[in-house]
Amino acid sequence: MQSLFWSVEEVARRAKEFYENGIRQQVEHGDNIGKMITIDAETGEYGIDKTGIETAMNLKQKKPMARLFTMRIGYDVAFSFGGVPLNRTVK
Structure with missing residues (x-):
């Protein structure tokens, strides 16, 4: 039975666990580097495409x-948001 509520952190933790414990070895190769992988945090089912959508x-x-x-x-x-590189100061 599905839990009623998982925090964002719990979803991320579970999905990353699936990734580290098996998915990574299957998907990290030249053709897939840079593509997006979407993982079901409950089942480990996943898919890969250019944007993840x-x-x-x-x-x-x-x-x-x-x-x-x-x-x-x-x-x-997966994404980074604008900002200043750590070795630079803002004027």
């Missing part, structure tokens, strides 16, 4: 209440 929609069609987490393959961060 198509995969997320497909997973939601199969399971509307799925808790999904999307990340970029081969990188620690």
Whole structure:
């Protein structure tokens, strides 16, 4: 039975656990580096595409209440938001 509520952190933790414990070895190769992977944090089912949107929609069609987490393959961060590099100061 599905839990009624998982925090964002819990969804991320579970999805990353699936990724580290098996998915990574299957998907981290030249063709997939830089693409987005969307993981169902409850089942470990996943899909890969350029933006993650198509995969997320497909997973939601199969399971509307799925808790999904999307990340970029081969990188620690999926998105970064503007700012100043750490070695520079703002004037």
